[in-house]
Amino acid sequence: MKIGILTSGGDCPGLNAVIRGAVLKGVRIHDDEFVGIRNGWRGLVDGDFMALDRHSVRGLSKQGGTILGSSRTNPFEGEHGGPENIQKRLDAQGIDAIIAIGGEGTLAAAQRLTDAGIKIVGVPKTIDNDLAATDYSFGFDTAVEIATEAIDRLRTTAESHGRCMVIEVMGRHVGWIALHSGMAGGAHAILIPEQPQTIEQICEWVEHVRDRGRAPVIVVSEGFLLAGMEEAHSHKGLDAFNRPRLGGIGELIAPMIEERTGIESRATVLGHTQRGGAPSAYDRVLATRLGMAAIDAIQAEQWGSMVSLKGTEIEIVSIKEATGGLKTVPQDRYDEAAVLFG
Amino acid sequence: MKIGILTSGGDCPGLNAVIRGAVLKGVRIHDDEFVGIRNGWRGLVDGDFMALDRHSVRGLSKQGGTILGSSRTNPFEGEHGGPENIQKRLDAQGIDAIIAIGGEGTLAAAQRLTDAGIKIVGVPKTIDNDLAATDYSFGFDTAVEIATEAIDRLRTTAESHGRCMVIEVMGRHVGWIALHSGMAGGAHAILIPEQPQTIEQICEWVEHVRDRGRAPVIVVSEGFLLAGMEEAHSHKGLDAFNRPRLGGIGELIAPMIEERTGIESRATVLGHTQRGGAPSAYDRVLATRLGMAAIDAIQAEQWGSMVSLKGTEIEIVSIKEATGGLKTVPQDRYDEAAVLFG
Amino acid sequence: MKIGILTSGGDCPGLNAVIRGAVLKGVRIHDDEFVGIRNGWRGLVDGDFMALDRHSVRGLSKQGGTILGSSRTNPFEGEHGGPENIQKRLDAQGIDAIIAIGGEGTLAAAQRLTDAGIKIVGVPKTIDNDLAATDYSFGFDTAVEIATEAIDRLRTTAESHGRCMVIEVMGRHVGWIALHSGMAGGAHAILIPEQPQTIEQICEWVEHVRDRGRAPVIVVSEGFLLAGMEEAHSHKGLDAFNRPRLGGIGELIAPMIEERTGIESRATVLGHTQRGGAPSAYDRVLATRLGMAAIDAIQAEQWGSMVSLKGTEIEIVSIKEATGGLKTVPQDRYDEAAVLFG
Amino acid sequence: MKIGILTSGGDCPGLNAVIRGAVLKGVRIHDDEFVGIRNGWRGLVDGDFMALDRHSVRGLSKQGGTILGSSRTNPFEGEHGGPENIQKRLDAQGIDAIIAIGGEGTLAAAQRLTDAGIKIVGVPKTIDNDLAATDYSFGFDTAVEIATEAIDRLRTTAESHGRCMVIEVMGRHVGWIALHSGMAGGAHAILIPEQPQTIEQICEWVEHVRDRGRAPVIVVSEGFLLAGMEEAHSHKGLDAFNRPRLGGIGELIAPMIEERTGIESRATVLGHTQRGGAPSAYDRVLATRLGMAAIDAIQAEQWGSMVSLKGTEIEIVSIKEATGGLKTVPQDRYDEAAVLFG
Incomplete structure (x- = not known):
């Protein structure tokens, strides 16, 4: 398969480790090919791609930022946005599926594009750890x-x-x-x-x-x-x-x-x-595992799914069910901490 | 209640944070008193205690090592060991219950002492992360x-x-x-x-x-x-x-x-x-929560229990059920990592 | 001798290492006694002292902040300020000499007090590295x-x-x-x-x-x-x-x-x-050496002197000659860096 | 001018920062060209070169190791060693002068090659800080x-x-x-x-x-x-x-x-x-300045010289005079530290 990867939204330590995990697993196990989509959805809308092979991801697990660049572009806006235009871009590049790494907005967009027939798998990204579908998110x-x-x-x-x-x-x-x-x-x-x-x-x-x-x-x-x-x-x-x-x-x-x-x-x-900057060891491991699991989700053709951490396991869940609610700090966790106040 | 705390076995970043969490929760919420037991089970066997009040745990969350000292003494060995002698030591100090922070051996000893009628709650400690009863242990x-x-x-x-x-x-x-x-x-x-x-x-x-x-x-x-x-x-x-x-x-x-x-x-x-040295933020949070939960287990009079991490929650489990098997790296986690080899 | 130590002005990593270096050298080599003066000149003016023995400085080389506390009080101001009142405070405590750790203002005050007959040695402290008398100052x-x-x-x-x-x-x-x-x-x-x-x-x-x-x-x-x-x-x-x-x-x-x-x-x-926080190894070494050299200056009765770094050596210089001019970044150092601009 | 750079001997944090400092100063100020010599003297002896332009040194100040590789090869040994063969290699590449970054052995070799008419400037490198000609060396x-x-x-x-x-x-x-x-x-x-x-x-x-x-x-x-x-x-x-x-x-x-x-x-x-690994800020500054000063030494045609730190200044000194004696810890520095022993 030929897989496009994009990173969207604010910076988060571990983005590069996700990319590396996905590329190494895809190349080595399934003989996948990869294309980098520059600057989030903007690169997809504008057709701005970059080579992304095994060599490109060398040494990336510890590197902060994202080699693909990022932006806050919404894929449904603008003259060239929307599912039809995006499908044309994908076809022109021969891209079979997309891994979209981003937060609530990106995952929602991924769901809408999935509904329109585009093959997408999501990787949740939020420095604030506010996505309900995963115990923790990398970068946090x-x-x-x-x-x-x-x-x-x-x-x-x-x-x-x-x-x-x-x-x-x-x-x-x-x-x-x-x-x-x-x-x-x-x-x-x-x-x-x-x-x-x-x-x-x-x-x-x-x-x-x-x-x-x-x-x-x-x-x-x-x-x-x-x-x-x-x-x-x-x-x-x-x-x-x-x-x-x-x-x-x-x-x-x-x-x-x-x-x-x-x-x-x-x-x-x-x-x-x-x-910014180098991710902690914890985030490198989590991000690498999420990137690898995204390849599993693609192999399983679970479009509209995302990868998530439950306990010590990486699971594949439906974006639709997983998103929608902000994961707030529950009362008992606040009360627990409040014992230490004052 | 008057609670004794001991730390046993090898060094592990977060021991002091467990002690601090337990003492602050006990003092502030339940008006508990605390006694430090020096150098693991040896202090209990030899009657070597130290004051342990709120002031003693100031600034401890980030401090490596253990202010109580540690040793590898087995509480069942020696002239002064065994449940009867230990109960006498506890009575002499007016200690109602013990929090024992240690690894497999300490938890097994805690179970045996529980069986002999001593009131103990365990906190699992293993730098190697090899205890099956908890997703992760502090220090790892x-x-x-x-x-x-x-x-x-x-x-x-x-x-x-x-x-x-x-x-x-x-x-x-x-x-x-x-x-x-x-x-x-x-x-x-x-x-x-x-x-x-x-x-x-x-x-x-x-x-x-x-x-x-x-x-x-x-x-x-x-x-x-x-x-x-x-x-x-x-x-x-x-x-x-x-x-x-x-x-x-x-x-x-x-x-x-x-x-x-x-x-x-x-x-x-x-x-x-x-x-050695200062624990990571992750370990400080985990250790603090475990220490606080040990007080909950004591309040609930769940003798022979230990606190553990499941997903994002701290749970109280039975030592008997929780220990016994080494938590080895499962085949799928090794295979996952092996994709990146070579 | 009985030596008082004070730290004055803003926080700076290495203050505690200076204190430790001075106390250990004084106690071990010259059998000196030490008194801590709390919160900079304010403690001297108000007569606020604390015990400062060898045990008090244990483990201090890596600890940020200052165990003596600090303030921006000017020793010449207020009802109880001025050389006469200060000398009374010193006599009441039996203090023979003072080590004043502080910046430009503190050193100027130390000079004025020296001129009035009080026995003071200075240790330069400036996070900004703006004191001309020393190649580098600790904390920088x-x-x-x-x-x-x-x-x-x-x-x-x-x-x-x-x-x-x-x-x-x-x-x-x-x-x-x-x-x-x-x-x-x-x-x-x-x-x-x-x-x-x-x-x-x-x-x-x-x-x-x-x-x-x-x-x-x-x-x-x-x-x-x-x-x-x-x-x-x-x-x-x-x-x-x-x-x-x-x-x-x-x-x-x-x-x-x-x-x-x-x-x-x-x-x-x-x-x-x-x-704030723990000093770098460089600053710990520099601060420790400066603290020890302050004892040498006291032994040599070089009142009104301060210790400073010249190349790799610690020297004792006159406060009067050493201060007065801000050590600005010279043109050649700026030009050197500017090669890398743009 | 066309300048070759080589790094020789054991690893040392700051090697890449020296290379970056030299290349940026040479390219921007003197319009120099650069050639990387791979793996120390071995690359010079074997004619193993690599492109080294402004783009190659991007982001290098904080990167450990050396992008040029290193070895312990002696340029006077082997069939292709010695000044005449080396001069041929340089002529073939059009290299006018060499910056050799290395320890005692490298500097001695640089001196011998200078004596034989090859244009070399040295940058001292020793993690042990044992070179007498410089107050401190980067990496230490x-x-x-x-x-x-x-x-x-x-x-x-x-x-x-x-x-x-x-x-x-x-x-x-x-x-x-x-x-x-x-x-x-x-x-x-x-x-x-x-x-x-x-x-x-x-x-x-x-x-x-x-x-x-x-x-x-x-x-x-x-x-x-x-x-x-x-x-x-x-x-x-x-x-x-x-x-x-x-x-x-x-x-x-x-x-x-x-x-x-x-x-x-x-x-x-x-x-x-x-x-190994990223250099401290101190070493990055020192290494960058030494690299830039090596260009000054080349501009001044001071062949057989090396750059060194004296106090806060970078100076150009003669290799012959600067090397030869190991910079040992002097008695007074040991005695100073020994006050803290026991």
Whole structure:
């Protein structure tokens, strides 16, 4: 078979390992051929392809980013988008099937294209770990590790100077990165989108920590909302271009804490460092296995399926059933972490 | 309740995080008191205890080793061992229940003591990830990460000098560390106890890699056996002074490869670096959750139980049912990795 | 002798290693006693001391922060400040001499106190490496390493998405961290306070990189100024609530680049992660040696002196001669790096 | 000009950064052309060349190993060696001058070839930091960092189990890696080739540490010799197959300590992990600057010169004057470290 691969959406450590896993398995076991589709769906819509053989994937398991490039293009938009045009592109290249590596939007698009008769298999990609169909997604472990290292570093400064440190991590809609890095880093409060808190509650935790003679460390997801302060959010959130402002919540909270508690407070926004660079060993193994399993799904002609992690096994599930709901942090996981607060 | 905690057997990153999780949950939620039992079962047998309060566990989630010390003492041996003597020690201290953190041997002892009426809950600890009752055990992720970093480093030297690098990792009876670090590091062969191979097969992989213009990287578990060379193994253990040789299998294989293929070959034995030092974020989260769950098991009076990871959840299982079989690398996981060999 | 030690000003990896080096050398070689002065000059002014013996410095060489705490208090201010009051505090504790670890301000204060008869020796501390009297100061190497790791990570995202990444590092008045991390990370432009540039020049570099098919990576010191845009800088400091904006120059430049070149651009502000956490091996060695040499200076009764690195040697120099001028990046070092721009 | 570059001898982090620095400076400033000489002097003798343009050095500053390959070939040996044959190879390729990156042997060869009229400039390379002509050589800082991380990890196991850990680091003739990593890691004894010690002295340090309730950590250079035990050393080199034993001194000392002190002792040999993989930021900066300065030396037609670090400056010195003496650890640096022993 001739298989096209594309990577879509934001960066995520492990994308290259997925590509390598798929290519090595396909070439060695099934004598497949591969074509790289550049810059996500855009390359498919525009017919922008690149050679992708066994040599191209050499040494890729540890390399961050994606050699295929990425974009946020929607394959149904634009003059050249849509299933018919895409099928023409595939036919012109002799591509039999596509492996689409991407998040919720990409998987939804993959489902629609499958419904239109295009042969696609998905690999879930979300740094935020917010896809319900998989226990963990590659990139998440690396992001948590990077955030934890930053928390470790910021803690020593907090303690030397008697300061409160507010560390903003990724997580627009779900709090998994904050939950795990906060637990790993020994945070005194973890603020996540699923659990709005009042500034009063936060200050109570902060003062409790200070009263025990320690320096408060707070980890906050970028998507956390202060309870009862929708007003503050509505202002803070927009920049001159009417887009959500970078930084945001951490920089909003830190001065509030300082003002109310008198404890010098500083915000640090970890930003893109969480999603670039070499993947952790965990993510390399997971991504490699997912890439290899995508070939199994193609062999089994399970179009519209995606690969996922369940326990220690890689399974093939239906995109339709697997997506649709955001995997939020459940109450019991938050309660478990909250035992360590304050 | 007054709870004693002990750590037994070899070092493992995350031991301190288990202790911290248990103490913080017990103190904060159930008003429990804690006593540290020094140096594993030896402290229990000898009555060697230490204070263990909330302050003692400060900052422990990221700290390697165990503040309680460890040993390989068997609680049933010696003049002061056995359930009756141990119960006296516990009574003298007013200890109601014990959390025993250790491997197969510790869990088996915990079961026997439970059968004798002592109230114990176990937390599984194995750097090798060889306990069947848990998807993963804390410390394993850190060991894989350290081994993977070493493989990454050794690879550049291999390629600059056209050498074959043989990297010996931990794994006396099972090959999990080799399997995961080898996949993560892009090894060209992974040699594990579960899958004996002939030196001819290994050399075939090595030559195949060389013929593709690359430098072979081989990861081998310390417990790997060369098929058809039991003789070599029986000799390998002795040096010129008739003492057991350190290193072992890696140093046995490397010169054999060099002799048969003509490719300059070097062995590196990672040794104890794999089991010391700060745990990865993954292991900190897992260990903290296990420690907290051990308190739940005590609250539920599930004596003779242990905590374990199933998928993303921490469960409480019976030690009796959970132990007994070594969790070896199954054939399908080896086959999956073998696609990447050569 | 009885020696007091204080750490003053911002956090810097290696402070604890200086303390450990001084205490171990003093205790072991000269039978000195030590007293910790809490929170910089404030502890001296307020008489806030802590025990500091050999046991207190155990394991400190690798620990970030300072066990003594720090502050920005000026010893000449306040009701209890000034040489006379300080001398009283020292007499009350029986302290013979002080080791003051701090930056330009601390060293200037140490000089004034020396002039007033107080026995002080200084250890230079500046994460920015801006003190002329020493080749390098501890903490700088760690900061450069952390910034370089961040650049490595951000680069993969830049390349996968065809973006321009602007990374803001520390350096209020001098560009050493930007210069070294930018060279190490392969930046396409390094923007430092010593070398104002126009936005047009920056965009020229950016476009040149893009035209070669690569993703531009720009490292900028927090103190960099855009040539001909003083207006922008004076405004940049205020947000919608009229508070000083965090981030600053990186977040100012990135949208300018995007607007002028059409290349999607993102800013990341590394912030406090650069000055917390475990020191690099280089900084541990340097800090330990400086701490030990401070004891030599005290033994030699060289009051008003400080220890410094010259080549591979630690020397004792006069604070008066050593300070006063900021050590800026010289033109030839900037020109050397600029060969790699664009 | 057309410039050939070769890398010779053992692996060393920063080789690629030297190549990149030289090529970028030569191409951009002087319009030089470059040719890669494969596998050290062997490529020159055999006429094995590779393209080396600006594109080839992309992203190399952080990459371990050498894209040119390396070997230990002596250019004066073999049928095709010697100045006349080499000059023919250079003429055939139109190469005007050579940059030779290597250790003592390479620099000596470069001098002899210079004397024979071949135009060569040297860049000193020694992971052991044993070249007198330069304050530090690239790769050394990375090796020290890796060794220090390993010591940090091994220490926690030592303390949890009350063991003595013996860590063998590189350093065949000089003890710089042991000295710096031992100081950084807080070792209780540092054993280097320049300072033979008796096993009795070592055991005295070990027992002193144990008596203070701590776990002894000993760092030993591979070239260290036990005073009064030449016999042991002469035997240690051979295993049961009469081949040189790997490991060596660490594995010799650990059981001796255990036998004499009763303290369980373990040896770990760090081996090749110290010289592979990504260079530290310090080494990237140093290596890049040395590579660029080599172009300056060529422009100045200073044949037979080499580039070196003096303080913070890169200087051009004569190979003849710069080499010849091993840079050993001086007595005062050893005494300084020894204050921290025991």
